[in-house]
Amino acid sequence: MLNYNFKIAEVIEKIKELKAKKIALQFPEGLKIYSTSVANEIESKTNSKVIILGDACYGACDVSDQDMMNLVDLIVHFGHTPLPLNYKIPIIFVEAYSLINIEDSMKKSLKILEGYNNIGLVTTTQHLNVLEKMKTILEKKGKKVFLKKGIGTKEGQVLGCNFSAIKDLPVEAYLYVGSGNFHPLGIKLFTKKPVIIADPYMGDVRSIDEFSDKILRVRFAKIVKAGEANNFGVIVSSKEGQFRLELAYHLKEMIQNSGRKAVIIMMNSITPALLMAYRDLDAFVITACPRIAIDDASMYEKPLITPQELEIVLNKRDWSNYEMDEIKYDENKNIINSI
Ligand code: SF4
Incomplete structure (x- = not known):
């Protein structure tokens, strides 16, 4: 049914452990389509009242903890990792890893990356669970892969407003694994270096350069x-x-x-x-x-x-x-x- 791992069994266990009776679920726009089935499952397997936060949410910068502090005991926030903020009520962050196969697009990217030896590897929350696999694919082709943890982000992870994980890496180009132009555009404008996108959803590999020139x-x-x-x-x-x-x-x-x-x-x-x-x-x-x-x-x-x-x-x-x-x-x- 789901294309993402919402870790529902783990979430339910945590809800029981925290004895949370009133729970708010928050999803970013791309995952809202799954919100009703996740809410129904959590409600049916706990004794808790569950509500879905329906306003637009684009990041962990906007968790609504302040607004919800007197209304619920717990927020379960899907799709993002926590930011270094002092959240006001307990929050479970669930990365919602994508179940898509990244190998084909990664392998396709090797042709475009032929001229580069030192590669900065970057992705989003949804693919952090396969970062090691990505690294291995590149290393098997003789690439030197550079990764580091950011301030408020995990190793190899960027947000639209946080590029600390790729700051000052000694690389010639970046490989971004994920969908869309949003993150690669940010990487390009931040680093001014070549950025190649391996998009497992579209199955294609492309450069962000033309789009970033237009922007x-x-x-x-x-x-x-x-x-x-x-x-x-x-x-x-x-x-x-x-x-x-x-x-x-x-x-x-x-x-x-x-x-x-x-x-x-x-x-x-x-x-x-x-x-x-x-x-x-x-x-x-x-x-x-x-x-x-x-x-x-x-x-x-x-x-x-x-x-x-x-x-x-x-x-x-x-x-x-x-x-x-x-x-x-x-x-x-x-x-x-x-x-
Ligand atoms: S880019 Fe940053 S500030 Fe903007 S929605 Fe994403 S996390 Fe929030």
């Missing part, structure tokens, strides 16, 4: 347009894992010091419809999820830019030094509020 051209256009703005909205997220209010204050001051105006707007979800209300603002700087400005750009009428892009607008950073925005943590699990 960079869009970013350049947004930066130019934001350069004409006089009134900025600096957006802060109320989601715990995206909350960077101090950074927003700093950016507001930077904008004001350049002779322009800025206001700070706090939001939970950021949508084109919600931003339409601010007719007097010309551009928005996003301190929330760094990928909103990059990946959803075409949905918004006015330019949305990242903090680093604002630095380019204000002539504090050169375009040649373009950098991805990341959400980083210090050793006390606090989000770092600077660029």
Whole structure:
């Protein structure tokens, strides 16, 4: 029935151990299709009341623990690994490993990787269980494979806003195993090195370069347009894992010091419809999820830019030094509020 391992037996055991009576289940968008059958199974095999959290969820940055603290004893969050946050109630994180076979696409990737000896191997939560297998396939062909653990991520794992596991690896190219362009685009913009995608879902192997060039051209256009703005909205997220209010204050001051105006707007979800209300603002700087400005750009009428892009607008950073925005943590699990 399921294409992912939801580890239901383990979850049920843990629920019984914690004596949790009220449980919320949270799934990212791609896994919500399985949510009702998982909820039914957990409810039928425990004495607990189970609810599904139906709002959009894209990461462990948005676990709703604050909202649910007086309503449930436990949240079971599927599809992501925990971030270094101080979650307010017990949470079980279930990676939901994909059951898809990665070998065929990995083998296909070897042809494109022929010219490279030192490879950075990267994947997402859904394939971390087969990381060793991936490594072995590459090593058998004589590749030297580089991996490291990130801050808030596991070995070889990247998030859309966290590339610490691939920072400064001495490699010539990266092999990303997984689906879609979202993570490979981030890897490319972060490392500026060749990124090859081995996509086991589509069964193909491709480079992200053309797509990332297109995105960079869009970013350049947004930066130019934001350069004409006089009134900025600096957006802060109320989601715990995206909350960077101090950074927003700093950016507001930077904008004001350049002779322009800025206001700070706090939001939970950021949508084109919600931003339409601010007719007097010309551009928005996003301190929330760094990928909103990059990946959803075409949905918004006015330019949305990242903090680093604002630095380019204000002539504090050169375009040649373009950098991805990341959400980083210090050793006390606090989000770092600077660029
Ligand atoms: S901030 Fe954005 S990219 Fe980072 S984990 Fe959350 S949803 Fe994903």
